[in-house]
Amino acid sequence: MTGTGIVSVYAIFADAEEAERITTAVVEERLAACANILGPCRSVYRWQGKVERAAETASIFKARADKAEALVARIAELHSYEVPAIVVWPIDKALPAYRDWVKAEG
16 A cells, blocks of 8 residues: 555557546546546657657546555556556655545546
């Protein structure tokens, strides 16, 4: 458990449509309190021995720490990538009212 009991989960999606679809699903399912769908980004990565480039869309989800594992699993289940980038960032400090809201909603 983190110091605040909440986490951010960062994930990359193939495009804005996929980000919107998955973000909506996990918020509706109460696995996350909310998420920010960020603007398009360019990714450079090694995949199957080759350097690849892609236009992708990132999202940052806010959730209770005790739901992080289920949130990561659900994003992966709904994701189009074989190996999606999904990571959990613990939140050490947060505005108490915001922390309480995330815990109540997510």
